[in-house]
Amino acid sequence: MNEPLFVIPLWADLSAVALGGLQGALFASGFRGQRRLDLLGVAIIGIVMGMGGGLIRDLLLNVTPTTLQSNWYLITAVAAALLGMLLATILERVSWLIVGLDALVIGLFGAFGTSKALYLGLPEVPAIFVGVAAAVGGGILRDVLMGLPVAIMHVGSLYAVAAGAGCVVLTVSFSLGAPLTAAAISAVAVTTVIRLLAVVFDISLPEQRALYRRKVAVETSAIAVVGGTRAADNGDAGATG
Amino acid sequence: MNEPLFVIPLWADLSAVALGGLQGALFASGFRGQRRLDLLGVAIIGIVMGMGGGLIRDLLLNVTPTTLQSNWYLITAVAAALLGMLLATILERVSWLIVGLDALVIGLFGAFGTSKALYLGLPEVPAIFVGVAAAVGGGILRDVLMGLPVAIMHVGSLYAVAAGAGCVVLTVSFSLGAPLTAAAISAVAVTTVIRLLAVVFDISLPEQRALYRRKVAVETSAIAVVGGTRAADNGDAGATG
């Protein structure tokens, strides 16, 4: 199967890759497990978070990965990851920015994935699946590479649900005759808003909480027993610290 | 490479997907680690167990994944998983049914994988490999997503051996001129019977044992320290319970 003529505008695609890489670096530098990541590790996480979604999408669609058709994807992902690492201390204070970024990235990867799948003629349900897989796939790869529990299986419902909602909106409006670009923009908006609302109405930040919980899980996996209370204390300290 | 005209009958393919999804849900609900799965987690495991084998097969063959060509695969996998979750308490009592189901699923995925590979012109050995990968691939993905030790590496020999035997039978009889459908049916029978015999002559249920062992491993990974003896006791209790 040859690469079809469906083209996500390069600037939009690269923006998603850059935001993904940035988010990956912030995640990685926020992670204080037993093992620290070196520069190369951060670059890898940036590539995985910036390009993983697109790679998984194209593997599922059996087309040549778009992210490997141009030098810019890898350069952008790595540059964004290194920038993210440099800015980590500043950006961690503005955690609403990280959450917003994250919500936008999920929305973008989901919308790009479902759009491309519909364009290639996939039926509605698999098109939604491809979008969700593209939205959450980078995070799954990241967790597997970093040896963390896969977030989506335990705490990530909000992710997949937000991504799924956007992809459903895209698919339905496209089926009803809306132009693909308009449908995709609505999908990004829907996913981002749902994700942000979920965060807001959950009072604290689920992703941060998840991150801490996972960090704590890693750190205390051995210690948990020594005393249930101590483990809990530790967790709370982490959350408020 | 374009999708060839090789078509596994949709009802047969969907049956395998449904059985896989059901089996996945039973596994997931039987799993009582530190972290419980939510509804979405069960649906994901259902998709992975019902569609993972077919996806891996088609990725290895470099053809467009059949499971994404129709809405029914995802709907079937998710519906079977949710049904499995509802019926878990009932079905867990009839554990021979779960084991039988499991054996049948391995047989079906193995036979479909090897058939498709042979049909596409792959040589014998890789055709067998693709069948085995399709048979055990869903379980590997499940273990990685759930953060469990990959069963096939430690306790799963019987799985891979049973799947391999069926795929060898298929390949040999096809090479000797048997029609593909007949060869595939024999392969399913061979795999299922070997797997069931293995379970019967192992007196207790290896997969159950494995499951317990893994559950115990997860549960006691932190507790092991409190005392080597207690950990061992716990393990034995689990194995005999």
Next chain:
Amino acid sequence: MNEPLFVIPLWADLSAVALGGLQGALFASGFRGQRRLDLLGVAIIGIVMGMGGGLIRDLLLNVTPTTLQSNWYLITAVAAALLGMLLATILERVSWLIVGLDALVIGLFGAFGTSKALYLGLPEVPAIFVGVAAAVGGGILRDVLMGLPVAIMHVGSLYAVAAGAGCVVLTVSFSLGAPLTAAAISAVAVTTVIRLLAVVFDISLPEQRALYRRKVAVETSAIAVVGGTRAADNGDAGATG
């Protein structure tokens, strides 16, 4: 996309597969975690290390996997792994051989990956990425299957850097007009030498050290807190029990 006419000579390709399988078996038999691998486990690790790089390369390039086009790849990988298991006790004494072998394998997979990518018309940066992914991909799959921390994320910088350097040399010299074969041979040499120099000037063997560190991490993950001595006791008890 049809398989292009680019052909790595079968003997060269099979040599890399054999060396990879051998190296995989040595790694697996050197690994003494809580769970030992059986014969099948060693064969799987051999396949993963011998064929994983080529499979990942061809998935990224969206071409039919070369390693599944002939019976010889799987036969070679499994035979090499079983041979490696038999020779493990002898070969472990000549650890410089293992390190040399390993360096050569990384060089070969990296050079084959980048060559094929360039031949298929990929731009420079993704061609280097494909080479590095092919060089380190087998090891990542191995670590995930064996439930080990993914080496490349924590201690494997030297691997990826050595592979990357070779792939850069290949790409640059090819862009400057050097014939692909000559460029590939230089790349293998560069990667192997860098990797060996890194090992030599690091005084001890990083890969061995990493292996030990990982083994220790696995064995003591639960026990770390209470006390090193008890931990060791517990481990021994488990092994003899």
